[in-house]
Structure formats: C-alpha cells, structure tokens
Amino acid sequence: MRCPRFAPVWAIVVATASLTFAPVGKTTPPDRDPLAVARYRTFNELLQEGEKRVLEGDIEGAIALYTEAQTLNSFLTIGANSWNKLCWYGSLWGYADRVLEACETAVSLAPDNINIIDSRGLARALSGDISGAIADFTTFVEGAGDDVRKFQRQDWIDALEKGTNPFTPEVLRLLFVE
Template sequence: MSDVFISYSRRDKEFAIVLQDALKAQNRKTWVDWKDIPLTADWWAEIQAGIEATNTFVFVITPDSVVSKVCSQEIDHAVKNNKRLLPIVRREGFDMEQVNPALSKHNWLFFRQQDDFDTVFPQLIQAIDTNLEYVKAHTRLLVRALEWENKGRNDSFLLRGTDLAAAEQWLGAAQEPPPTEQQKNYISKSREAEDANQRLVKAGQQARQMVRIGAGVLGVTLVLAAIVGVWAGETFKKTSHFITADSWNELCRSGSLQEKAKAAAVMFACEKAVALEPDNGNFRDSRGIARARTGNSKGAIEDFQVFIAQTKNQKSKSRRQGWVKALLAGKNPFTPQEIKYLLNGVAE
C-alpha cells in the first residue's frame, strides 16, 4: 500500500517527478505510473490496484490532465472507492466545465510556477496526514474487501477476532472519506461468519462437557438435538458456509464419541471439516472414529492411516495402529473403556 497516488498528464511528468521526490524526502510512499504505453487490460488493472491500495489520491490539474481520458478514468476509480482526493493546480488555462465534478468538491492547492513550492508543500503534507489512522484503516479494509470479492467471497478471507472488532469500531466512527458499500458488506458478512462460528463452537463444547460429567442419555440427546437444530432449515443454509473447519471438527469429535446414533447424526460435520481441510490428520482422525462407529470400517481405516502418517506422537500412532488392526480383523476397537479414555481428554 502507498501513502499517495499521483495522477498527472504526461506533459507534466517533470513536475510529477519533483513532487514524488519531495514526498519521498518526507518518508511518504508514492505510487506513480511512469509507463508511456497504450491502455491494456493488464496495465489498467495495475492502475486500479494502485488506486485501491493508496491512502490519498493527488490529481495534478493542468489543461492537459483535465481532458485526458486516462486521468478521468483514474479519478472515477478513486471516487468509486471513496478515496480521499487532493487536487493541486500546476498549470492554469483550462476550461472549468471540463474539470471532473469530483475535484470541484475539494479545496485546491496551487503549485504553479509563480507559487513557492516550499511554502505550499507543507500544506499538502498536512492534508495527507489529516485523520491518517482512519484513512489507513479505510485503505486496508478496502483492499481486503476487494480481495474477498475477487476470491469468490471465500470465507477464509473474512475478518476474525480482534481484526473484526477493530473494523466494526472503525465503521461506527466513520469520517471522511466515508466507507464504501464493499467495506460495509465485508464487515457485515464477517460478523455473520464469526457469530455462526462461535455458536457452533459453544454447542460442541457444551455437548462434550455434558458427556464428560456423566449426564444421562436424555441430557446428551437434548444437547445434540440443539446442536443439529441450530443449523436446521434456512439458518443452516444461510450460515453454514461461514463456519470454520475447526468448528466442524469440534462438533464431529463430540458426537463421534457418543453412541452410534449420535455419531451418525454428526457425520455431516465430519464431512464438512474434511472437505475444508482434506489433508488435516486430526480432522481425518475424528471422521475415522465416526466412520468406525457407524459401520464404515474401510473409510475409517483410510482416515486413521492419514493420521498415522502425519503424527509425530508415537503413543497416538500406536493407538491408531491398534484400531486399524482391530478393524481389519472385523472387531470394534471402540469399547466402553476406549471411549472413556478418549472422553477423559487424555493428551494424544
């Protein structure tokens, strides 16, 4: 990301270089396009990314820049993404009706030849540094929101934890430039995902705790019904794609250590966890237990073998090897004693 994006006409390249050098001397990172090439898709995508990832968009106003098609497109993209605009006048003699309306809404700084550069430049720095932390957060959240959209709204690009809390605080104290719709939607979807994830984690932990303290069959059944019920119907359809693989695994593990009927009830969670992270040995291990307890010995063996190949814990490896041996012999390795051992939370 950059502090300043400089938009200018090629005829004013010499001034743009002077301006960039002055900004660099003040430790401000700049983004300037020096390429004198025709407009292409790749080139324009690079320009767009540069604008999206900058804190301040500086436009050098001259008779040439106000009629430049490329300069106009750059301004439009900056406006679209609610970038802070700082217009500076280098050369006069332009028609005001040709000036982009977005520039007219802002105060102009004058860097004409008759103006003292050293006197005006501090004013530019002051404008760039105004509400700087807010503006930096604006840029950061815009870049992340656009990345999320460009990645097909993949859940792994959503905000979590303290990042989400900070974004919500930023949104609640909105200043200038205002948040974009992309940013608002990104933060909203992140909150939906976080809440859905926390509900599932809490439900899984509650189920595990009830089993560990020896709750009756009725109590366990009610807890499991609540877990599954939370995700039934439209609520499940709308929010299940937000839930993390760890949370799906938590539910899978909890249910798989109960009686066979409950293991079958949470198999969907096991499949979700593995689908999200197919090479995760711990998730394969949880699904393996559920598979074994529901009669899928072949699938269970495959899962346990993945865990065995990955784990560095010799005790855990030996235990799984014993399970595989029992399953190959047509026996059930998950005796009441084995289940009790696993429920007691013995470190594996």
C-alpha cells in the same frame, strides 16, 4: 413513495433483522428450545452455544444450533475445527451416524488436517464404515508426529482388519480427554 418492485426485498430485510437481533434488554428467551434460542443470538453466539452443547452431550441441540447459525448468516462459514468438534464428540456421545455429515464438511474444509481425518475415522468406525475408517486411521498414522496416538490408531487398524471392535466403552471414555 417506495417502488413496489423492491417490496419483497424490503420484507426479507425486515424479517432477517427481526430474527437476528434481540429486543433491547433481552438476551435469551425464557425457554431452552434450540430454535427459540437461535432467534435471539448472533452467528458466533449460536456457534459457541452449539459447541457447548456438543461437549455436554446434547448432540441434537448442537446440530440444531449449527444449522441455525449456518442458515441465519450465509456470509459466515462455520470453520473446520467447529465441525470437527461436533464430529469427534458427537461420535463419542453415540451419535456417529448423525454427525458424519459434519465430519465430511470438516474434512472438505481442511483436507490436510490429519486430526480432522482421524475424527472422521472414528465416526466411520462407529457407524460401520470399516474400510473408510481404516483409510482415515492409516492417513493419520502416516502423518502423525504423536507416537502414542499413532500406535493407538495402528492398534485400531489391526483390530478392525481382524473384524474386532476396538472401541469398548472404556476406550470411548478415555477418548473424551484426548
């Protein structure tokens, strides 16, 4: 006979297992609702699907999948590069305000990675935090080895300091391939 004081723990284990593992023979639910999909997937599958949605421009769906992956398994951590992907492409797709938290998380996980700081600079610039963007782009320029990107960021800094928005639709399109 089970001890009643362990009943709540057992209930949590059973509930977690039912959310974590898909029934035999079923890999995904029939609909594409991010929360329904999340119940049938592991941490890595959720993260891969989230990153795929980021690239496709489904930023809200990606955020839901990242959140579900984080909630589903608190023992695993989403890496700085995954957060950075959400930050960079989320900004390019027009969701800079929504992905700023992802940018901050990426920088906190890899504070010396100038590419991640650069991504946060883009999100900051597009969301109106001009001084923060200038600081991030300056950090990038000081540490970058890539002269083309370094000069481009310096141009952005100069434009932002003059009160000009350097992020035209054409520039944003070109940044998708960077």
